[in-house]
Amino acid sequence: xxxxxRNFLKTSGAAVAxxxxxxxxxxxxxxxxxxxxxxxxxxxxxxxxxxxxxVISEAMSKGxxxxxxxxxxxxxxxxxxxxxxVNIASSNIDYGVGIRVLKGDQTGFAYSESLEASSMLxxxxxxxxxxTNPASFSKGSxxxxxxxxxxxxxxxxxxxxxxxxxxxxxKINDRIFSMDDKVVKVNASLxxxxxxxxxYNSEGMLGYDYRPxxxxxAVCIMQKGKQIENSYSARSYRKGFEWxxxxxxxxxxxxxxxxxxxxxxxxxxxAGELPVILGAGGSGxxxxxxxxxxxxxxxxxxxxxxxxxxxxMKVAENFINIIDDGTLENNRGSLNIDDEGNDVKKTxxxxxxxxxxxxxxxxxxNHYGVEPTGNGRRQSFRHIPLPRMRSTYMEPxxxxxxxxxxxxxxxxxxxxxxxxxxxxxxxxxxxFVKSGYLVEKGRLTQPIKDINIIGNGPQALADITMxxxxxxxxxxxxxxxKGGQSVPVTMGLPTVLVRKLTVGGVNA
Numbered sequence: 345x346x347x348x349x350r351n352f353l354k355t356s357g358a359a360v361a362x363x364x365x366x367x368x369x370x371x372x373x374x375x376x377x378x379x380x381x382x383x384x385x386x387x388x389x390x391x392x393x394x395x396x397x398x399v400i401s402e403a404m405s406k407g408x409x410x411x412x413x414x415x416x417x418x419x420x421x422x423x424x425x426x427x428x429x430v431n432i433a434s435s436n437i438d439y440g441v442g443i444r445v446l447k448g449d450q451t452g453f454a455y456s457e458s459l460e461a462s463s464m465l466x467x468x469x470x471x472x473x474x475x476t477n478p479a480s481f482s483k484g485s486x487x488x489x490x491x492x493x494x495x496x497x498x499x500x501x502x503x504x505x506x507x508x509x510x511x512x513x514x515k516i517n518d519r520i521f522s523m524d525d526k527v528v529k530v531n532a533s534l535x536x537x538x539x540x541x542x543x544y545n546s547e548g549m550l551g552y553d554y555r556p557x558x559x560x561x562a563v564c565i566m567q568k569g570k571q572i573e574n575s576y577s578a579r580s581y582r583k584g585f586e587w588x589x590x591x592x593x594x595x596x597x598x599x600x601x602x603x604x605x606x607x608x609x610x611x612x613x614x615a616g617e618l619p620v621i622l623g624a625g626g627s628g629x630x631x632x633x634x635x636x637x638x639x640x641x642x643x644x645x646x647x648x649x650x651x652x653x654x655x656x657m658k659v660a661e662n663f664i665n666i667i668d669d670g671t672l673e674n675n676r677g678s679l680n681i682d683d684e685g686n687d688v689k690k691t692x693x694x695x696x697x698x699x700x701x702x703x704x705x706x707x708x709x710n711h712y713g714v715e716p717t718g719n720g721r722r723q724s725f726r727h728i729p730l731p732r733m734r735s736t737y738m739e740p741x742x743x744x745x746x747x748x749x750x751x752x753x754x755x756x757x758x759x760x761x762x763x764x765x766x767x768x769x770x771x772x773x774x775x776f777v778k779s780g781y782l783v784e785k786g787r788l789t790q791p792i793k794d795i796n797i798i799g800n801g802p803q804a805l806a807d808i809t810m811x812x813x814x815x816x817x818x819x820x821x822x823x824x825x826k827g828g829q830s831v832p833v834t835m836g837l838p839t840v841l842v843r844k845l846t847v848g849g850v851n852a
Contacts (some may be wrong), residue, residue, distance in 0.1 A: 359749040361825035385542045389415050395461050396544045399484045400442070404546050407477035408445040408452070408481050408522035410706075411468075412545035414683060415441045415459070416535060419502065425513040425532040432533075432716035433506055442725040443467045446707065447475040455726050461769035481546070489551040491680035492688065494673055497556055500656045501536040504585045509534055513586050515561045519597040524605065528566040534558075534588075543685040548838030551685040556582050557676065557832060559821045560592070564600035568608050575760075575778070580676045580821045580832070588789075601843040602762065606779060610793035613782050615849040619752045620797060620842045621783060623759030624745075625816035628835030632736050632824070634773040634801030636835075639668075639693045639701075640719075640731045640826075641708030648769040650802050651699060659699045660805050663741045666694040668703055670718050670734040676819065677734035677833040679718065684729050688718030693736075694805075705731040723754070730827055737836035741811025745839045748810045750786035756847055757781040757788055758797065771801030796848035804842050 386392065393710050396413065403411035417439040424432030441464060445452040452474025454467040513532040520530045528612035539555040560580020581587060622630060643649035651659070660666075670679050670688030684706050692700045702708065705720035708731055721732035749757065757780050764775035777795045781788040817836035824833045 359597060361813045382542075382552055385540065388540055389417065389459060389542055391415070391459060391542075393486060393550075395464070396550075398461065399464045399468050400544060400546050401481050401483060403443055403445050403472050403800070404464050404481035405469075405478060406445075406472040406475035407479040408447050408472060408475045408546075410446040410546055411471070412444050412684065413441055413464075414444070414722070414725050415542035417540040418541075418724070420537045421501065421506075421509075421535065423509050423513055423534045425517055425530075427529070428514075428517060430510060430513070438724065441467070442722070442727070443471045444728060445471045445474050449707070450474050450819050451707075451728060453728050483546070484548045486550050487548045489549055489681065489685065490521050491551060491553050491768050492671070494671055494675070494678045494680055494688075495556060495582035496674075497582075497586070501538050501556060501558065501585060501586040504536075508585070509536075509588075512560065512593065515590070515593045516560075516597050519593055520562060520564050520600055523597060524538075524565040524566065525602045526568050526605075527601070528567045530562055531565075532562040534560045541683075543681070543683075543697075545685060551681050553680045555652045555679070556584055558583060560588065561596060561821065562600050566601075566604045566608075571608060572603050573607040574581065575600055575607065577603065578821045579819050581674045581819060582676060582678060593624050603779065606791050607793050610779060610791035611782075612795055613756050613792050613847060613849040615847060617844045618847045619677045619755035620637055620845045620847065621748060621752065621755065621757040622837060622840050622842065623757060623780070624812065624814045624837055624839045626760060626818040626820065627758060627840075628737055628818055628837040629761050629764070629822070630773070630775060630801075630804070631738060631837055632733060632833065632835040633688045633764060633775075634771050634799070634823075636668070636693075636703075636733050636736045637766065637768045637826070638771050638801060639703050640733070641702035641704045641712065642731050643768060644702050645708050645711050650770055651702075654699050655702070657699055658697050659802065659807060660694055660697040664694055664697050664805070664808060665692060665739040666736070667692055667739065668717070668719065668733050672735050672817075672834075675735050675817075675834055679721075679734065680718045681731075682716075682718045683722045684716065684720035686716040686718045686720060688734070691717045691719075693771055699798065701734065703731045703733060705712070705729055721831045723831060727829050730829065732826060732831050733824060733833050735817070735834040735836070737815070737817065738811065738838060738840070740813040740838045741816040741840070743810045745812040745814050748812055748839055748841045749783060749788060749840060751810065752783040753785060755783045756792060756795070756797075757783050766801070771803075772799075773801055774798050794850075798846040798848065799842075804845060807843040808840050809843050810841040814838050
């Protein structure tokens with residue numbers, strides 16, 4: 345069914361209190377992503393500053409300390425190919441406003457899928473009920489915030505048809521099959537998302553953002569005799585259609601085939617406590633999950649993180665610097681403003697081995713008496729913002745990769761993780777390693793696969809004895825889950841040596 349945006353929205357009203365509410369007609373504007381005029385965003389959502397003032401006044405009417413409105417319009421598309429045929433071609437449009445009221449440490453929240461003034465006022469009244477002392481509120485002048493511009497694009501996804509996208513999933517399918525006769529199946533996918541965001545708060549700040557997001561990749565399944573192996577290769581950025589090229593297809597196809605092929609020769613190492621070398625790039629998932637979450641300020645404010653009393657203390661070797669950054673150009677985790685309207689920053693969480701900062705949203709920043717770090721993030725207008733990571737990585741260290749490998753007499757080198765579990769407060773983790781190598785007498789020898797590594801994140805951080813100068817960002821399709829919400833992130837790491845972790849393998 346081929347519907348343009350106007351017709352689609354006419355037929356997809358949201359049910360509110362038993363009444364069908366027809367949403368406003370969002371206007372397509374292919375150049376809106378380049379606009380620095382907030383009026384374009386007000387027009388896009390068909391809302392006036394007068395209505396914004398009325399809704400924010402209602403939200404503050406019970407004596408709240410602060411209130412904000414988060415408007416979002418998101419267009420998502422997904423194309424999937426299996427067995428050489430397109431088996432998925434879906435689109436989704438979502439829109440609405442989330443209204444939040446803060447009173448002390450308490451949060452009132454409601455959302456509306458209708459942008460009619462009456463519906464927004466009802467939601468504001470519900471959010472305001474967290475406070476109990478009626479008070480008058482006089483809104484001040486509007487302070488327009490012009491956001492940063494960290495993800496410029498040349499061609500908006502809204503200007504691209506399905507027929508323009510399908511050739512790329514077909515190309516990667518065909519290229520993978522052509523590279524190795526052991527390939528028996530390929531699953532390819534291309535996703536794109538465009539979000540328009542408008543933000544207004546009780547302090548008069550009016551901000552906006554245009555957020556493109558895309559991912560492209562494939563699963564390669566190969567068979568050798570009775571043995572079947574698979575691996576996945578993908579990239580994700582805040583880029584436009586110009587990002588899709590034949591060179592990208594070639595890069596992903598080769599990576600998927602090579603990563604799958606090596607598994608046919610892989611074995612398992614001896615189980616026990618071993619030195620572990622984390623390969624540059626994707627091993628950053630361990631940094632993100634087992635260490636990064638323990639730096640999030642809500643866990644520290646509540647005393648559930650092991651780092652809650654360690655600000656300003658030494659937590660790692662002097663050459664360790666860990667950063668959470670929302671300013672990387674076209675990065676999947678970057679934002680022009682965060683979901684609370686704050687400027688995003690490059691934040692040193694650990695600097696020269698010293699715990700320097702937590703990951704803050706507005707609430708935690710107020711609690712600690714510091715500036716927000718631009719980490720207030722939410723899955724959608726239906727969710728409250730929480731302190732969340734963006735792109736979390738360790739800076740390059742002073743060592744060489746070959747020297748790190750030479751340091752290990754017997755251990756493992758891991759570079760491809762598939763999943764894991766973490767107890768966020770204490771940082772205890774179990775990660776499943778898809779692939780890596782055995783390290784014997786200072787050399788990478790036998791490929792390994794399908795092993796667990798078990799440890800404690802803060803202890804692993806303290807046990808990093810070497811870090812190489814080969815930092816790499818993993819621009820895969822990483823998505824972080826917390827509090828029932830999912831947000832896009834990235835991570836990165838140089839090659840590092842952890843003194844010891846528990847490795848699940850075979851008994852000696």
